[in-house]
Amino acid sequence: MRVSLKDVAERAGVSIKTVSNVVNNYQHVTPAMRARVQLAIDELGYRPNLTARNLRKGRTGIIALAVPELGNPYFAELAGAVIDAAAEHDVTVLLDHTRGDREQEVLVSQGFRARVIDGLILSPLELEAEDLRGRDDDVPLVLLGEREYDLPYDHIAIDNVSAARTAVRHLLGRGRTRIAYLGERTDSANQPAHLRLAGWRAELTEAGLPAPESQVGATGGWDRGDGAEAMARMLDSGVRPDAVFAYNDLVAIGAMRVLHERGLRVPWDVAVVGFDDIAEGRFGAVTLTTISPDKQAIARLAVQSLLNRLEHPEEHSGRELAAAYRLIERESTLGRR
Amino acid sequence: MRVSLKDVAERAGVSIKTVSNVVNNYQHVTPAMRARVQLAIDELGYRPNLTARNLRKGRTGIIALAVPELGNPYFAELAGAVIDAAAEHDVTVLLDHTRGDREQEVLVSQGFRARVIDGLILSPLELEAEDLRGRDDDVPLVLLGEREYDLPYDHIAIDNVSAARTAVRHLLGRGRTRIAYLGERTDSANQPAHLRLAGWRAELTEAGLPAPESQVGATGGWDRGDGAEAMARMLDSGVRPDAVFAYNDLVAIGAMRVLHERGLRVPWDVAVVGFDDIAEGRFGAVTLTTISPDKQAIARLAVQSLLNRLEHPEEHSGRELAAAYRLIERESTLGRR
Incomplete structure (x- = not known):
C-alpha cells in the first residue's frame, strides 16, 4: 500500500x-x-504524490516540446534526450511538431495548450521576433536552435558559426579546396540556416579561397531527398566540388547517394561532412563525418531553464546558453581504414 | 473578434x-x-470553442500515443501519421516512449496520466495480458503492433505472418535458398517478434527448404547495431546465407554494413529484405527492399477506434483491425538498374 x-x-x-x-x-x-x-x-519510504502536489500549485507536471519535424532523426533523438532530462524532475513531455510553419509556431508559442502545460520548449524555424513580442507570459518559454531573437527568453544552442567553420576547416585539412555548401533555404526570407552558411563562407575566406554562389546548393527542405536534388543540380550545372559541407546529416546522406549513383567515390572524389550526428550516419556503406551537438546538454539546459523560470518567474531570463559540439571524423572524409 | x-x-x-x-x-x-x-x-463563421466544449464533457482534447522507441524511425513516422490523423478531429497527441519496458508499459496502460488524456494508443512489446486485465477502463485504450491479446480492446496491425511470408517468397523468387532470419529476441520470454519469425519458417517449409536454427540470428534489440552484431556473429560461425530477411529495416541496415565491410556484395552475394519502409532505406549506397505497412491506415484506424470508444463506451470493442502492407522492391534484392 x-x-x-x-x-x-x-x-x-x-x-x-x-x-x-x-x-x-x-x-x-x-x-x-x-x-x-x-x-x-x-x-x-514515503514519496510525495506529485499529481496532488502539482494540482495544489496549479500545475499539470507536463511541459511541451515543439520541434519542426519528428521525422528528422535529430529532433527525434533530441526529444528522447528532453524526455529523459524532464523525467529526472518527474516532468512529462508532450511532443508537438510544427512542420517549421510560422503559423503553427505562433499558435504553439502563444500557448494554445496553456491549460494543460506548465511550460514550453520551442525550436522555431520561421517564427519572427514580432510574433513573440505580444506574447502573454503565463506559460514560460525556452527557445532552442539556430534562430536568434533579442527577446527575454532563454535560448539554448551550439555556436553554429564556429561549428560550421570547424567542419570546413577539417575539409581544408584534408587538402580540399572546392568545398560546396548544401542546404541554403531560398524558400524563406528568414534564412533560418544562415549561421552555418556564414561559417562556411568565413572559413573559406580566411583560407584565401573563393566562396562562389555556384558552390552553394539551395534546398527546399532539409531531408535526404532535398540533399539528393541539390547535389544532382550542382553536378548537372557543371560545378564539380571536391568536398561538400551539408546543412545536416540528412542532406549529406542524400548528396552521398547521388555521388554514388554518378560513380563519384566518397571521400576520394568528394569528401562529405554533415551536421547533427544522427545514428544513421554511423552505418551505411560510407560512414559520415559530422558535427555532433551535445544533445544531452541541450536537453538538460532546456529543461533546467524552463523549470527555473517556473519556480522563479521574477528572475531575469533572455540568456544565451551554449551547449558543446564536436567534430566526429568518419569514412566520408577519412576513407575506410 | x-x-x-x-x-x-x-x-x-x-x-x-x-x-x-x-x-x-x-x-x-x-x-x-x-x-x-x-x-x-x-x-x-462561428467555430465551436473546443476547449470549452471539452471541458463541459470533462475532456482535455488530448490523447496519448505510447511507443517503444522514438529513436526508431518507424515509430517516429507512425507518430507523425497519428498526429495528422488526430488533428483532423481537433485532437492533440501526447507522445510517450516506454523503451519496450514492461513496467513502463503497465504504468502507461494503467492510465497514470488519466487526468490529462482522453484516451491512449499503446504499441506494447513486453506487456502481458494479465497486466491489462485488472485495468480500470476509464480511459479508452487501443493497441497497436505485433503483440496479440485476447482482450476487449481494439487491436490494429498488419498481418505480420503473411507479410513475412511475402518477403521470404520474394527472396525465393530471386533464386535464394539459404535465407537467414535476423532479429529473434532471446532476451525476452515473450518473443514479441515471433510472428515474423513464424512467417519466415512457414514459407521456407512450404518451399521444401530447411529452416535451421543456425540461420536464425538473435538480437538484443532491433537497432542498427543489433543487426550488425547478429550478422557478424552468423558469418563468424561459418554460416553463409545467400539472403537475409530482417525483423525490421534498422536490423537490415546494420546487417548490410557488415556485409559491406566483409566484402560481400548486396544483392549479388547476399540479398536483403527489411520491414517498415523507413525513409532511410530509400537512400544509402544500396536501397533497401522492404515490407511497407500502411502507416497512414494504421494511424487513421487507431484514432477512429479510440474516438469511437470515447463517444460510445457501451459499444463492443476487442476487434482485430487489419491495415494493408506491400512489398517494395529495391536494390538490395534487385541490384542497380
Missing part, C-alpha cells in the same frame, strides 16, 4: 500539516522538525 | 441554450430549428 502523508505524520508524531510543510519545502519549519519528519519519510 | 454562441443566438433569434444544443448535437432539437441555427453559424 502506498505510504500517505498521514502515515508519515503518525510515525513522526506531528500534524499532517507539518509533514506537508516539509514536503513542500516551506520556510516556516524549524530544522529540528524538518529532520524529524525527514526521518519518518525515509523510514517509511 | 471571435464569434460567440451569443452572436449566433442573436442572429438566429433563438436562445443561447438552443445554439449550444445544436452545436453539441443533442437530439431534442427539431430539424427546422437545427437548420435555422446552422444557417446563422455558417453566416457568421
Whole structure:
C-alpha cells in the first residue's frame, strides 16, 4: 500500500500539516522538525504524490516540446534526450511538431495548450521576433536552435558559426579546396540556416579561397531527398566540388547517394561532412563525418531553464546558453581504414 | 473578434441554450430549428470553442500515443501519421516512449496520466495480458503492433505472418535458398517478434527448404547495431546465407554494413529484405527492399477506434483491425538498374 502523508505524520508524531510543510519545502519549519519528519519519510519510504502536489500549485507536471519535424532523426533523438532530462524532475513531455510553419509556431508559442502545460520548449524555424513580442507570459518559454531573437527568453544552442567553420576547416585539412555548401533555404526570407552558411563562407575566406554562389546548393527542405536534388543540380550545372559541407546529416546522406549513383567515390572524389550526428550516419556503406551537438546538454539546459523560470518567474531570463559540439571524423572524409 | 454562441443566438433569434444544443448535437432539437441555427453559424463563421466544449464533457482534447522507441524511425513516422490523423478531429497527441519496458508499459496502460488524456494508443512489446486485465477502463485504450491479446480492446496491425511470408517468397523468387532470419529476441520470454519469425519458417517449409536454427540470428534489440552484431556473429560461425530477411529495416541496415565491410556484395552475394519502409532505406549506397505497412491506415484506424470508444463506451470493442502492407522492391534484392 502506498505510504500517505498521514502515515508519515503518525510515525513522526506531528500534524499532517507539518509533514506537508516539509514536503513542500516551506520556510516556516524549524530544522529540528524538518529532520524529524525527514526521518519518518525515509523510514517509511514515503514519496510525495506529485499529481496532488502539482494540482495544489496549479500545475499539470507536463511541459511541451515543439520541434519542426519528428521525422528528422535529430529532433527525434533530441526529444528522447528532453524526455529523459524532464523525467529526472518527474516532468512529462508532450511532443508537438510544427512542420517549421510560422503559423503553427505562433499558435504553439502563444500557448494554445496553456491549460494543460506548465511550460514550453520551442525550436522555431520561421517564427519572427514580432510574433513573440505580444506574447502573454503565463506559460514560460525556452527557445532552442539556430534562430536568434533579442527577446527575454532563454535560448539554448551550439555556436553554429564556429561549428560550421570547424567542419570546413577539417575539409581544408584534408587538402580540399572546392568545398560546396548544401542546404541554403531560398524558400524563406528568414534564412533560418544562415549561421552555418556564414561559417562556411568565413572559413573559406580566411583560407584565401573563393566562396562562389555556384558552390552553394539551395534546398527546399532539409531531408535526404532535398540533399539528393541539390547535389544532382550542382553536378548537372557543371560545378564539380571536391568536398561538400551539408546543412545536416540528412542532406549529406542524400548528396552521398547521388555521388554514388554518378560513380563519384566518397571521400576520394568528394569528401562529405554533415551536421547533427544522427545514428544513421554511423552505418551505411560510407560512414559520415559530422558535427555532433551535445544533445544531452541541450536537453538538460532546456529543461533546467524552463523549470527555473517556473519556480522563479521574477528572475531575469533572455540568456544565451551554449551547449558543446564536436567534430566526429568518419569514412566520408577519412576513407575506410 | 471571435464569434460567440451569443452572436449566433442573436442572429438566429433563438436562445443561447438552443445554439449550444445544436452545436453539441443533442437530439431534442427539431430539424427546422437545427437548420435555422446552422444557417446563422455558417453566416457568421462561428467555430465551436473546443476547449470549452471539452471541458463541459470533462475532456482535455488530448490523447496519448505510447511507443517503444522514438529513436526508431518507424515509430517516429507512425507518430507523425497519428498526429495528422488526430488533428483532423481537433485532437492533440501526447507522445510517450516506454523503451519496450514492461513496467513502463503497465504504468502507461494503467492510465497514470488519466487526468490529462482522453484516451491512449499503446504499441506494447513486453506487456502481458494479465497486466491489462485488472485495468480500470476509464480511459479508452487501443493497441497497436505485433503483440496479440485476447482482450476487449481494439487491436490494429498488419498481418505480420503473411507479410513475412511475402518477403521470404520474394527472396525465393530471386533464386535464394539459404535465407537467414535476423532479429529473434532471446532476451525476452515473450518473443514479441515471433510472428515474423513464424512467417519466415512457414514459407521456407512450404518451399521444401530447411529452416535451421543456425540461420536464425538473435538480437538484443532491433537497432542498427543489433543487426550488425547478429550478422557478424552468423558469418563468424561459418554460416553463409545467400539472403537475409530482417525483423525490421534498422536490423537490415546494420546487417548490410557488415556485409559491406566483409566484402560481400548486396544483392549479388547476399540479398536483403527489411520491414517498415523507413525513409532511410530509400537512400544509402544500396536501397533497401522492404515490407511497407500502411502507416497512414494504421494511424487513421487507431484514432477512429479510440474516438469511437470515447463517444460510445457501451459499444463492443476487442476487434482485430487489419491495415494493408506491400512489398517494395529495391536494390538490395534487385541490384542497380
